[in-house]
Amino acid sequence: MPSLSYLLTRLLQIIPTFLLVMVFIFLLVRLLPGDPAIAMAEAKATDAQLEQIRHNLGLDQPLPIQFLVFVKNTLTGDLGRSIMLKAPVMEIILDRLPTTIFLALYSVILAVCLAGPLAFLAASRANSTVDIAIRGVFQVGLSMPVFYIGLVLLTVLAAQLRLFPVGGYGTGFVDNLYHLILPALSVALYTSAIILRNLRASLIEVLDADYVQFARAKGLAPRIIMTRHVLRNALVSTVTLLGLSIGNLMSGTLVTETVFAVPGVGRLMLEAIFARDYPLIQGLTLTFAVLVSVVFLLTDVVQSWLDPRLRQS
């Protein structure tokens, strides 16, 4: 296992990342043209009412003051009140976040379950018809946008064959699994294509490596060669890729959650941007930053466990 000091160093490295994220997001939302007061009042308010709204939101303060207030509040765990939903941002995010995490994990598990066995099959029969067929199908998955895969799945499996519900969210674990199958699958198809391609390539590479040839020559059982030598080495780059794709997945939820009517933070982000809901956009971006950082940290930990050489660097 990686040492405690390694973990601490990685954790400390996250702090400047967050500070940068905070500066960027604060400036970016304010550089967007459009005024949250106007977005909020649906254009019908008088100028005096708009002034009042801006004052209430603290938007009439100079930018540096607004930024200091934002940092101070964030450090004390106060992400402000959503302009659009009129409730504390923290509360809203905590309410919606489990759905997104559930969907993300569900997609990753599906992707791994799909890509893993097929990658083995393809690698063990490299360049055979089976290999070419598997790669061909997944190449198609890779070249289609997630929302399009989603719409095709919806139309065929949900609307026509009526095997699954057309989006929405269930109550309870099993019901959630059932309701989220199509959104999870549409994301998983894309992610598994990436994993498959990478895992197949590294499996072929490792299977050819000297130490594997040597192990074979030693007469080790194929199962032991596979688990101890091949898999462990082939997984290093795949884990990195999986980590990265979970990061991507977070941004992918913006689209998936909208298409499938899943009430997660992805859809919330889209709504917040359209409403110029500064506190909510800031809060959500920080949340995404935290999530991605945690995923990357975990990726590093798993990698250094798989490959001890990485701990020294």
Add this chain to the structure above:
Amino acid sequence: MKRLLPILLGAALGLASATSAFAIERGGVMTFARYDDSTVIDPVYADRNPDLWMVTGLYETLLRNGPDGMIEPGLAEGYEVSADGRTVTLTLKDGLKFSDGSPLTGADVVFSLDRARDPELGPWAGLLGAVEKISAEDRKITLSLKNPDPTIISILATFNTGIMPKAAFEKAAGANDQEKARAFFAAGPVTSGPFTLKSRVQGSSMSFARNPNYWRPGEDGKPLPYLDQVDFIVIPDDATRILKLQAGEVDAAEFIPFARVGELGADPNLTMELFPSTRIVYAPINTRDTRKDGSKNPLADVKVRQALNYATDKNVLIKLVTFDTGKPMTSLMSAATQLHYGPEPLYPYNPEKAKQLLDEAGLSGGFEVKLTTLAGSADDATLFTALQQMWAPLGVNLQVEQVDNPTRGEKNRSGDFDIHTYGWANDVNDPAQVTGWLGYYKQRQAVGTGWNNAEFNALFEASNVEVDPAKRKDEYKKMQEIYAAEAPLLFLFETPFAVAVSKSIEGYVQTPLGANDFSEAWRAK
């Protein structure tokens, strides 16, 4: 007797079949797919359409908007306006109750209306701006006004004057009104409308349950509503909402894109409803002498604005954008708005006349104009390409600028545009709101156009204190004539509210103001 029996039998059978065709059935649940969720359904804090279109389902007003657009009694038996227009008296119906069974009294009315007119609270307080004092004596409610206000009767039928329970609201936890409102709604609020709020998951779903104490009787003489429950599911994506309806997972889906109205209308399981609305689609024209960048603005000349209106073939746009579900504008307001005056479509297509008007304005050599549209809107993209082609023969070079909604709002407010797309639906059953919005300079520089017409402004001000209905009607006629002639807008079209409903559901209505009315909906078993 022998000869009478078959006749009687036949009559009885005939009657039975007639009633079974029309008999309303009670009970059941209806599931409704919405394009967006409500954030607050409090009558006072509601500020976005998805909020305010739900309010009247939970909170009844003293007066109601009838199906023909006329004002009907609501919680009040009727109203009386004094001769000087300064006092409105209403009498509450006898035996009214809230959803929890507690009596609905004059004190609740005073509480609710005082809350509704408090400018510190909701964005709609101005609607009750003329009110000086509200008092109640038993069932008699008196509104004393600072000045006569011809809109007050319509306001008493508007969502923000919904009657809430004073005692239950004040009992809710919280230090101020905002916190109390939150706690009150989170706890499953006591209501006065046809439904109560049973449950909700923000951003996802919401359930309305039947209010057993609602006052209004149905066709069978028993109290409305017929349904036991209405479930709402939020599905922002148009295609998914429709798929969900086609898969039978929901009973109705709102905001059907016009491009799909024909297809859903042909579905034997569905009724494609096109409810008359007060919704208009138009394009404000910047009428200021100079543009924001200081250059001379050709659109300041009324002849140029008229020419562009004549050069626009509205019927083609209606076909392209609304798939023939819309109709041309005949006035600044929709034909479904009270006091509408517009005997015929404004500026029928006439390229010759357009050319002649541009010649008179000294612009026969052509000029360049920018159209600001919503990015990502297929309708706006269609409008732009069609207008570009329609105006090109006149030498008008139409440029496009695509922005998102908040940016468009800001450009409108700062006057940084030539022409931009916009839409509107009335929130109040009275023409003053739309007229003030589109034409009254002092309110918002006439929908941001900068159009400042002294005669129009004076008429608008006069009409706002005019208690003689005939005189007010005349003032509105004049205002609509002036506006049409001056053309501070590119007049485009009116559109209906398109809702696709399963054949098993009857009686759902979306009112011209957009409110979702489930009070008389029922499910055939």
